[in-house]
Amino acid sequence: MSFIKREISRFAVAISGFFHMLATETHAKIHLLATIVAVSVSYLLDISKSGWLWIGLAFTLVWITEALNTAIERLADYAAGTERHPLIKAAKDTAAAAVLLAALFALIVALVIWL
Numbered sequence: 437m438s439f440i441k442r443e444i445s446r447f448a449v450a451i452s453g454f455f456h457m458l459a460t461e462t463h464a465k466i467h468l469l470a471t472i473v474a475v476s477v478s479y480l481l482d483i484s485k486s487g488w489l490w491i492g493l494a495f496t497l498v499w500i501t502e503a504l505n506t507a508i509e510r511l512a513d514y515a516a517g518t519e520r521h522p523l524i525k526a527a528k529d530t531a532a533a534a535v536l537l538a539a540l541f542a543l544i545v546a547l548v549i550w551l
Contacts, residue, residue, distance in 0.1 A: 457506045463535065464502055470539075471495045474546055487549040494542035501538040505531040 457464045478491050508531040516524045 454503070457503055461502070461506055464506070467495075467498055467502055467539075470498075470542070474542070477546075477550060481550055483549055490545050490549060494538075494545040497538045498535065498542050501531075501535045505535045 458468065474491055474495055478488065483491070509528055512524045512528050
């Protein structure tokens with residue numbers, strides 16, 4: 437397989453993972469709505485280029501942490517099976533906390549720029 441075909445295939449796998457996350461995670465759908473709102477409000481307020489960079493950084497951070505949280509949840513659920521384990525719970529809760537922190541950062545960034 438050529439280098440270009442292999443890289444296109446890897447890109448397709450990543451896109452598939454993103455759509456899997458959107459299809460299966462309620463919070464990913466909420467993040468999508470929040471992203472659309474943030475971009476729309478920012479456009480209507482005609483924010484500066486640096487404002488766009490901060491808004492973009494903020495929602496990208498939320499999406500990255502949501503993707504990692506989803507991956508950690510899937511791996512943890514697979515590893516634990518039907519068993520409940522305190523370390524699996526701690527890992528999942530910590531990953532969820534990362535998403536919460538990123539979302540709070542995004543909210544603060546948006547409020548600072550918009551107000």
